[in-house]
Amino acid sequence: MPETFIVRSVLTAVRSLPDYRRLSILDLSCGDGEILEALHGDGCRVEGTHYRPDDYILRNPRPVLNQVRIHENISLDAALPFASASYDVVLLTEVLEHLPDHFLALREVTRIVRPGGYLVLTTPNVSRLHSRFYFFLTGTHKLVMRRIGWDTEPARLQENHINPMDFPMCHALLRILGMEIQSLATTRIKKRHLGLLPLVPLIWLASWREFRVRRGGPGFAEGEADLFRKMMSVPVLLSEQLLIVARKKTDSLSDPPQCEP
Numbered sequence: 001m002p003e004t005f006i007v008r009s010v011l012t013a014v015r016s017l018p019d020y021r022r023l024s025i026l027d028l029s030c031g032d033g034e035i036l037e038a039l040h041g042d043g044c045r046v047e048g049t050h051y052r053p054d055d056y057i058l059r060n061p062r063p064v065l066n067q068v069r070i071h072e073n074i075s076l077d078a079a080l081p082f083a084s085a086s087y088d089v090v091l092l093t094e095v096l097e098h099l100p101d102h103f104l105a106l107r108e109v110t111r112i113v114r115p116g117g118y119l120v121l122t123t124p125n126v127s128r129l130h131s132r133f134y135f136f137l138t139g140t141h142k143l144v145m146r147r148i149g150w151d152t153e154p155a156r157l158q159e160n161h162i163n164p165m166d167f168p169m170c171h172a173l174l175r176i177l178g179m180e181i182q183s184l185a186t187t188r189i190k191k192r193h194l195g196l197l198p199l200v201p202l203i204w205l206a207s208w209r210e211f212r213v214r215r216g217g218p219g220f221a222e223g224e225a226d227l228f229r230k231m232m233s234v235p236v237l238l239s240e241q242l243l244i245v246a247r248k249k250t251d252s253l254s255d256p257p258q259c260e261p
Contacts, residue, residue, distance in 0.1 A: 002094045006122055006241060007034045009187040010093055013120050013245050014039065023088035023117075028076065028109065029095045033062035040064050047087075049074035051158075076105045085114040092121040094241070097143075097161040103173060110177040115250045119179060122187065122241045127167040129196040129203070129237050167236050168211075170244065171227050179246040184230060186239035193238060200237070207231050 002010070014020055014035075021043045027036050030048030039046050049071045050058070074080065076099055090113050092105075099105050113119055125131065126141045134142035143161050152160070174181060211228040230236060235243065 005188045025089040026087045027091040032060050033065045037062045037064040080108045082112045084111050086112045088117045090119050096123045097164045098158045113248045117248050119246045122243045125242045126164045130193045174246050178249050182247045183245045184235040185243040186235045187241040189238045
């Protein structure tokens with residue numbers, strides 16, 4: 001269940017889309033329905049999905065869950081039961097970090113987005129300065145529910161942040177799947193983390209060496225330059241979550257590329 005500041009940031013992103021009230025929107029793993037409730041109130045055509053009836057994130061279900069179509073028993077670890085190019089906007093809010101296979105999930109999500117449509121996603125930002133520094137000291141990223149114990153039941157693994165995604169991986173996968181990142185936004189910046197800003201010149205130099213190397217095939221250098229710019233942006237360096245708005249290319253195939261076994 002996303003915190004209030006995340007819900008608010010996602011709504012701001014959706015409401016910034018052109019003529020958003022006329023768009024069909026699917027909220028994957030919509031939880032209690034806070035985002036659906038707000039967008040339904042705006043007059044949007046909205047639908048949602050739930051993973052299972054006893055999902056741990058269902059704590060305070062909103063009335064909107066009985067007013068709009070909610071697809072039940074939808075697992076993001078498998079093919080989604082929706083036709084290709086079905087929705088103008090798909091929301092993926094605080095979900096990716098719970099899934100074992102990012103490529104499978106994003107491939108299915110991008111498949112059901114119409115060409116010219118949007119994916120709005122948030123996920124904990126392990127690329128932010130505070131998480132990087134914490135990892136340097138402890139060997140673990142600064143995330144809620146990141147570590148699991150030996151007593152964790154397999155059926156409850158998805159309740160933890162078992163597979164956080166860093167920004168470079170997300171940047172590459174979205175491009176491979178026919179999506180272009182339109183914008184990055186912040187959800188929340190904690191004031192005490194601003195004390196890490198003196199590290200930015202060192203981060204800039206290390207990032208330049210890592211992401212500006214001219215290697216790879218056609219388009220590689222362009223992609224690395226774009227990644228470098230985004231890695232040095234305020235949302236990536238400081239935001240608690242990555243908040244990404246990506247647009248599906250109008251010349252994209254409805255079915256994105258498959259991953260070879």
